[in-house]
Amino acid sequence: MSDQQFETFDAIIIGAGFAGLYSLYKLRKLGLNVRVFEAGDGVGGTWYWNRYPGARCDVESMEYSYSFDPELEQEWVWPDKYSKQSDILRYANHVAERYDLLKDIQFETRIKSAYYDRNINTWTIETSGGQKATAQYCIMAVGNLSTPRVPDFKGVDSFAGDWYHSGLWPKEEVDFSSKRVGIIGTGSTAIQIIPHVAKQAKHLTIFQRTANYSLPARNGPLPEDVRAAHKKKYRELREQAYFTPFGIAGYPPPEKAATDATPEEREAKYHQKWAEGGTISYLFSYNDLLLSPDSNKTASDFVRDRIREIVHDPNTAELLCPNDHPIGTKRICLDSGYYETFNRDNVSLVNVRSAPIEEITQTGLRTTTDAFELDSIIFATGFDAMTGAVLEMDVRTSDGIDMRERWKDGPKTYLGIMVAGFPNMFVITGPGSPGVKSQMILSIEQHTDWITDCIKNMRAKGINRAEAQPESEAKWVEHVNEVADSTLYPQANSWYVGANIPGKPRIFMPYVGGVEAYKKICDEVVENGYEGISLSP
Ligand code: N01
Numbered sequence: 001m002s003d004q005q006f007e008t009f010d011a012i013i014i015g016a017g018f019a020g021l022y023s024l025y026k027l028r029k030l031g032l033n034v035r036v037f038e039a040g041d042g043v044g045g046t047w048y049w050n051r052y053p054g055a056r057c058d059v060e061s062m063e064y065s066y067s068f069d070p071e072l073e074q075e076w077v078w079p080d081k082y083s084k085q086s087d088i089l090r091y092a093n094h095v096a097e098r099y100d101l102l103k104d105i106q107f108e109t110r111i112k113s114a115y116y117d118r119n120i121n122t123w124t125i126e127t128s129g130g131q132k133a134t135a136q137y138c139i140m141a142v143g144n145l146s147t148p149r150v151p152d153f154k155g156v157d158s159f160a161g162d163w164y165h166s167g168l169w170p171k172e173e174v175d176f177s178s179k180r181v182g183i184i185g186t187g188s189t190a191i192q193i194i195p196h197v198a199k200q201a202k203h204l205t206i207f208q209r210t211a212n213y214s215l216p217a218r219n220g221p222l223p224e225d226v227r228a229a230h231k232k233k234y235r236e237l238r239e240q241a242y243f244t245p246f247g248i249a250g251y252p253p254p255e256k257a258a259t260d261a262t263p264e265e266r267e268a269k270y271h272q273k274w275a276e277g278g279t280i281s282y283l284f285s286y287n288d289l290l291l292s293p294d295s296n297k298t299a300s301d302f303v304r305d306r307i308r309e310i311v312h313d314p315n316t317a318e319l320l321c322p323n324d325h326p327i328g329t330k331r332i333c334l335d336s337g338y339y340e341t342f343n344r345d346n347v348s349l350v351n352v353r354s355a356p357i358e359e360i361t362q363t364g365l366r367t368t369t370d371a372f373e374l375d376s377i378i379f380a381t382g383f384d385a386m387t388g389a390v391l392e393m394d395v396r397t398s399d400g401i402d403m404r405e406r407w408k409d410g411p412k413t414y415l416g417i418m419v420a421g422f423p424n425m426f427v428i429t430g431p432g433s434p435g436v437k438s439q440m441i442l443s444i445e446q447h448t449d450w451i452t453d454c455i456k457n458m459r460a461k462g463i464n465r466a467e468a469q470p471e472s473e474a475k476w477v478e479h480v481n482e483v484a485d486s487t488l489y490p491q492a493n494s495w496y497v498g499a500n501i502p503g504k505p506r507i508f509m510p511y512v513g514g515v516e517a518y519k520k521i522c523d524e525v526v527e528n529g530y531e532g533i534s535l536s537p
Contacts, residue, residue: 006124008135009135015146016105019428019444019448020105021043021092022068023451026452027452035104035133039110049167050169051085051086052193053196053197058333059082059439060248061078061083061087064439066095066441078222081222110127112128115398122135123136138425139428139451142390144389144436147383147389147392149381155360155362158360158362159360160363161363161377162174162375163377163378164376164377175200176197178202179200179376180202180373181197181375182206183204183380184207184380184381185207186206186210187212190206191333195335195338195341198346202346203346203348207367208349209352209356211324212333214332216274216334217336218276237249244516246438246439247434248442253284254285256286257288257295266286266302267302270285270302291487293488304321307321307339310340310343324492324493326488329489329490329491330494331496352367387504387509395425399421403419403422410506410509414472414473417430420469421470426451431507432476433447434513434515442515443515454530461535464537466530471532483511
């Protein structure tokens with residue numbers, strides 16, 4: 001390292017999304033001197049980068065927000081049942097300003113490496129511009145879906161038109177009118193983009209490798225009386241959310257199994273849920289949908305029947321029917337008019353499972369059987385999820401531990417928060433946490449509260465180093481796998497198992513034991529004196 005002057009802080013936070021903002025707020029309250037580094041030129045994380053047409057949250061607005069300040073939740077007005085990206089970004093900016101967070105955030109700064117020196121118990125980060133800073137604590141608030149993946153198709157650079165990745169969307173509005181547009185991918189993102197672009201484009205060609213289940217959002221303006229009623233019970237509902245599997249209040253878990261209902265009863269229930277809209281509501285039709293293949297089939301069949309009912313062309317409808325995974329084992333998509341879009345004359349669906357894309361050409365793209373002329377290509381091809389953002393950085397320690405090496409067979413964490421061998425480093429909603437399988441902001445708050453309590457406790461007791469014990473980490477990884485294996489989740493080729501990244505080890509990464517169970521475990525760890533964590537002066 002050069003002898004240049006390093007800036008020194010008590011804590012460094014990487015990322016200024018919802019996790020980074022709340023961590024800054026909390027650590028500052030402990031009296032720490034904190035600096036946040038953020039690659040973008042504004043706050044908001046996911047909601048800063050994903051500006052694609054149709055971007056919305058699939059969790060209801062009244063739930064998908066911070067709960068730490070009752071005044072904030074009372075004063076903020078969410079216009080829609082499901083918030084659009086620009087409203088969530090406006091909220092993130094409001095929070096940053098309201099709590100005076102901006103002065104401690106350095107924007108347009110990407111972190112290249114993070115290095116822990118055991119002799120001086122200090123983390124040193126280096127930015128891609130060569131700036132260095134040190135701190136005792138390093139908080140990875142880097143997000144789970146923040147490393148966009150443009151598949152390395154041959155010829156992308158030769159394409160004469162414009163191409164976009166959904167997760168790196170330009171700030172300026174993109175006008176697709178009179179354009180022949182191709183979109184690659186049919187995940188949650190594409191399903192939101194497609195109805196919007198179809199209305200503009202001269203022609204939209206959708207290249208689908210795997211069909212997904214999508215449910216109607218039934219989105220709309222949030223009526224004032226609904227908003228007011230929710231606000232009246234906000235504290236109670238926030239509390240309730242922690243005692244649910246997904247961290248979302250207002251959906252009592254079902255008590256009955258699908259196998260205990262008659263076919264007529266099930267049909268009526270699924271119709272009612274379909275009419276109501278939303279994913280949790282549908283998954284909560286019965287309590288065994290993610291446990292029993294037979295039960296799941298009844299819910300999957302119902303959606304396939306709706307697709308066949310909505311889409312006029314029988315071949316297109318059949319191609320849109322998911323058949324390679326049980327419903328709910330991949331993140332269920334939520335849409336506004338997705339299947340209906342396939343009835344438009346200017347929309348066509350291409351099966352790139354049977355004839356894969358071979359290359360992007362100067363004028364479009366070529367599959368193994370056909371060539372397509374395109375003016376614009378949208379890659380809605382997803383992310384290197386859960387591990388991508390951490391592994392993009394060179395994270396290592398003075399005793400030779402290298403994060404890429406430690407995670408080469410899949411990520412290993414203790415509680416999804418700490419990694420053995422990397423003292424005083426905390427990951428917010430990392431692999432092994434229920435984060436992505438929950439209302440993300442609730443999990444962010446729960447993790448951050450846990451981390452800041454841990455740091456507070458350390459400072460009060462003169463402890464300088466906290467480090468997950470390898471045995472407790474191994475036990476946690478085993479538990480995460482055991483819980484996942486008791487469900488149907490691992491059956492799907494999803495980003496939960498890294499299936500979308502060629503060569504990525506197939507490990508089921510999220511904790512699916514539910515928010516309630518997870519919080520209980522985290523609280524017990526504290527009650528037992530930070531069980532599984534070595535604390536040293
Ligand atoms: O990404 P994905 P996403 N040739 O990985 C296809 C969250 N989210 O951005 O399935 C052809 O799900 C790939 O095909 P396949 C949410 O958690 C939330 O859509 O691998 N196709 C798939 O269809 C979500 O789960 C909201 O066969 C290729 C698609 O690209 C997560 O983000 C909104 C291909 C990628 O789908 C990720 O969703 C949007 C190839 N070579 C997203 N490579 C909210 O509402 C990839 N694909 C909050």
